[in-house]
Amino acid sequence: MSDIKVASRYAKALLELAIEKKQLEEVTADIKELLAVAEANREFQLLLHSPIVNADKKKNVIHALFGKHANAITLSFYDIVTRKNRSNVLVSTAKEFVRQYNVHKGIQVAYVTTTIPLTDELRKSFQSIVTDISGMKNIELVEKINPDLIGGFVLKVNDKLLDDSVSGKLRTLRTRLAQRYFVKTY
Amino acid sequence: MAQVRPDEVSAILREQLSNVKTEAELEEVGTVLQVGDGVARIYGLSKAQAGELLEFDNGLRAMVLNLEEDNVGAVLFGDSKLVKEGDNVKRTKQIASIKVGEGMLGRVVDTLGNPIDGKGPLQGELYEMPLERKAPGVIYRQPVTEPLQTGIKAIDSMIPIGRGQRELIIGDRQTGKTAVAIDTILNQKEYYEKGEPVFCIYVAVGQKASTVAGIVSALEKGGALPYSVVVSAAASDPAPMQFFAPFTGACIGEFFRDTGRPALVIYDDLSKQAVAYREVSLLLRRPPGREAYPGDVFYLHSRLLERAAKINASDEIAKQMNDLPESLKPLVKGGGSLTALPIIETQAGDVSAYIPTNVISITDGQIFLETNLFNSGIRPAINVGISVSRVGGNAQIKSMKKVAGTLKLDQAQFRELEAFAKFGSDLDASTKRTIERGRRNQEILKQAQYSPVAVELQVAIIYVSTKGYIDNVPVESARQFEKEFYNLLKSSHPEALELVLKGKIDEAGKILEAAAKDLATKFAKK
Numbered sequence: 278m279s280d281i282k283v284a285s286r287y288a289k290a291l292l293e294l295a296i297e298k299k300q301l302e303e304v305t306a307d308i309k310e311l312l313a314v315a316e317a318n319r320e321f322q323l324l325l326h327s328p329i330v331n332a333d334k335k336k337n338v339i340h341a342l343f344g345k346h347a348n349a350i351t352l353s354f355y356d357i358v359t360r361k362n363r364s365n366v367l368v369s370t371a372k373e374f375v376r377q378y379n380v381h382k383g384i385q386v387a388y389v390t391t392t393i394p395l396t397d398e399l400r401k402s403f404q405s406i407v408t409d410i411s412g413m414k415n416i417e418l419v420e421k422i423n424p425d426l427i428g429g430f431v432l433k434v435n436d437k438l439l440d441d442s443v444s445g446k447l448r449t450l451r452t453r454l455a456q457r458y459f460v461k462t463y
Numbered sequence: 464m465a466q467v468r469p470d471e472v473s474a475i476l477r478e479q480l481s482n483v484k485t486e487a488e489l490e491e492v493g494t495v496l497q498v499g500d501g502v503a504r505i506y507g508l509s510k511a512q513a514g515e516l517l518e519f520d521n522g523l524r525a526m527v528l529n530l531e532e533d534n535v536g537a538v539l540f541g542d543s544k545l546v547k548e549g550d551n552v553k554r555t556k557q558i559a560s561i562k563v564g565e566g567m568l569g570r571v572v573d574t575l576g577n578p579i580d581g582k583g584p585l586q587g588e589l590y591e592m593p594l595e596r597k598a599p600g601v602i603y604r605q606p607v608t609e610p611l612q613t614g615i616k617a618i619d620s621m622i623p624i625g626r627g628q629r630e631l632i633i634g635d636r637q638t639g640k641t642a643v644a645i646d647t648i649l650n651q652k653e654y655y656e657k658g659e660p661v662f663c664i665y666v667a668v669g670q671k672a673s674t675v676a677g678i679v680s681a682l683e684k685g686g687a688l689p690y691s692v693v694v695s696a697a698a699s700d701p702a703p704m705q706f707f708a709p710f711t712g713a714c715i716g717e718f719f720r721d722t723g724r725p726a727l728v729i730y731d732d733l734s735k736q737a738v739a740y741r742e743v744s745l746l747l748r749r750p751p752g753r754e755a756y757p758g759d760v761f762y763l764h765s766r767l768l769e770r771a772a773k774i775n776a777s778d779e780i781a782k783q784m785n786d787l788p789e790s791l792k793p794l795v796k797g798g799g800s801l802t803a804l805p806i807i808e809t810q811a812g813d814v815s816a817y818i819p820t821n822v823i824s825i826t827d828g829q830i831f832l833e834t835n836l837f838n839s840g841i842r843p844a845i846n847v848g849i850s851v852s853r854v855g856g857n858a859q860i861k862s863m864k865k866v867a868g869t870l871k872l873d874q875a876q877f878r879e880l881e882a883f884a885k886f887g888s889d890l891d892a893s894t895k896r897t898i899e900r901g902r903r904n905q906e907i908l909k910q911a912q913y914s915p916v917a918v919e920l921q922v923a924i925i926y927v928s929t930k931g932y933i934d935n936v937p938v939e940s941a942r943q944f945e946k947e948f949y950n951l952l953k954s955s956h957p958e959a960l961e962l963v964l965k966g967k968i969d970e971a972g973k974i975l976e977a978a979a980k981d982l983a984t985k986f987a988k989k
Contacts, residue, residue, distance in 0.1 A: 281506070281533040410489065433492070436507045438553065441487035452522030461581030463571055463672050463695050 288373040307351040385413035538703035562589035598769035614650030614915020625858030627773025627800040634832030649685040650915035666712035669735035705739035723796025732806040771803035828852035861966030877901025906941035919960040927979035935987040
């Protein structure tokens with residue numbers, strides 16, 4: 278949890294440097310790649326978190342993975358993070374970087390969970406809802422399909438959540454029915 | 464075949480179903496980062512306020528206590544096993560508050576104001592009252608002038624309590640602290656029957672559920688339940704529930720106070736509440752201080768006890784009172800009061816521990832109960848020498864004030880001389896008389912549990928005892944005399960009791976003297 282404090286500082290530094298060097302898009306692409314790799318590969322995450330593997334080895338692994346095509350700024354950023362023994366916050370730094378990038382670019386990310394794949398028409402209406410909520414024009418929808426919802430959708434924008442799913446309603450019904458005013462409990 | 468539970472009646476189920484929202488609402492949510500020991504750290508909820516209630520998906524509630532740079536620290540009002548890392552938490556956008564109303568009378572509720580006595584939902588109109596509310600300012604207050612009769616002779620005569628006062632009941636375990644409080648509630652029945660009830664709130668903090676059940680049944684048997692509310696946070700409830708329970712009690716009391724009626728709240732006991740608060744504070748990583756209590760444990764008790772007050776009799780002034788909840792505003796009336804009787808349990812009579820000294824300094828006096836008195840048969844085991852009431856004297860009825868002055872003096876002299884008498888040396892006649900009278904007074908002040916005495920009878924018995932009209936009654940039969948004297952007065956001399964209530968003690972005195980002397984000779988012969 279205190280990851281976020283550290284991560285935001287590293288991310289801010291990287292973002293500012295990338296903007297200054299006018300290589301923001303390249304760096305962002307690299308960071309997104311790192312996130313994709315980390316998400317797909319649990320062992321890579323464990324390696325970053327492991328206090329036993331020393332910083333040099335971690336650096337070598339990162340270079341072997343991204344060394345060929347990554348931007349020089351990104352690589353030196355990875356180096357600094359590993360050298361300072363902060364490789365455990367690398368993934369959260371990357372997430373934080375993407376968040377700050379979105380703020381910088383004025384992009385609003387929204388997460389939509391539905392039971393069926395979205396059509397273009399639905400996508401448009403979701404985008405307008407997100408605009409209503411956040412007031413931002415540039416909207417990036419992250420779509421997810423979860424049949425457990427039974428029906429409806431769940432839309433998440435920053436701290437805000439619009440739950441119009443059947444499962445959500447069933448849950449409120451369940452908590453309401455669980456109030457047992459006619460049972461002595463003391 | 465499955466048994467149908469009482470809450471499965473179709474009408475109730477239908478009502479519950481019809482109340483479910485079908486419209487989706489935009490909610491502010493956060494994610495649980497860490498949970499355990501009744502405390503959760505939550506990421507997100509960037510707009511959450513301190514003291515705000517949160518709700519988890521499964522209906523469990525929590526309250527925000529810490530606001531930090533990147534997370535929110537909240538205490539759970541339930542089992543922390545019900546919450547997992549990554550769970551959603553939503554804001555309720557309400558500062559911790561409960562719904563209070565007349566319907567609470569006769570009920571047992573938990574810290575969140577939910578009834579737990581199995582008698583169904585609360586009836587009647589309910590008003591939203593915040594748990595944490597600023598005490599009324601000086602302008603809206605009045606000095607304490609009306610008495611709150613406890614029905615206990617030793618208290619009403621020598622340590623009188625006024626409506627709006629805060630009087631601490633302090634003593635070791637098993638000295639009868641709760642008994643004093645319960646007797647006080649039972650004594651208010653008289654006023655309930657007269658149609659001017661003093662509403663009583665009993666807050667049980669960290670007690671055994673069986674003890675609470677015992678108290679509720681004692682109140683029920685004594686006919687005190689119709690004007691009482693019991694707030695229960697048992698020992699098995701989570702620490703946050705325990706340390707908020709007195710605030711729930713205060714906020715129910717404020718409802719009656721601000722609607723112009725007298726109320727009495729008993730916090731049983733604040734030492735357990737302080738322990739629960741210490742637990743929560745340490746889990747939230749607040750720095751510990753003396754006896755590992757957090758630095759604001761004094762403020763915890765002072766802000767709670769400040770809410771006891773006598774409100775100005777004028778409706779106009781009362782209506783302008785600070786921090787009135789919106790929903791209550793149309794009902795506000797002046798002249799209400801909230802009397803607080805906090806209870807503190809000491810360890811081996813140590814009143815110089817942290818929490819006892821704090822609460823002693825906050826309250827307007829204290830009633831000391833002692834183990835050795837209790838064991839020597841003086842019950843209620845009140846040590847009159849060190850018990851005080853700083854404001855109650857103005858609240859005594861006129862005739863009681865007169866007789867109590869003599870009693871206090873007599874007893875002080877008696878205690879001083881009693882020690883001498885133990886050496887068995889020869890005593891002069893006047894010393895002997897003082898000691899003998901003191902013994903009778905002491906006997907008269909004894910009282911069984913659940914037997915409060917009406918104030919006019921108290922005045923009568925103390926009058927005849929301090930005047931020496933019963934000096935010829937043997938000490939052993941003093942209590943029997945008391946009983947018969949009460950019966951005699953009630954049956955043959957009700958006019959004397961009337962006079963006592965009117966404050967005409969001199970006129971009543973003649974009747975009392977004649978009756979007492981007459982009865983005393985009967986006892987002396989035996």
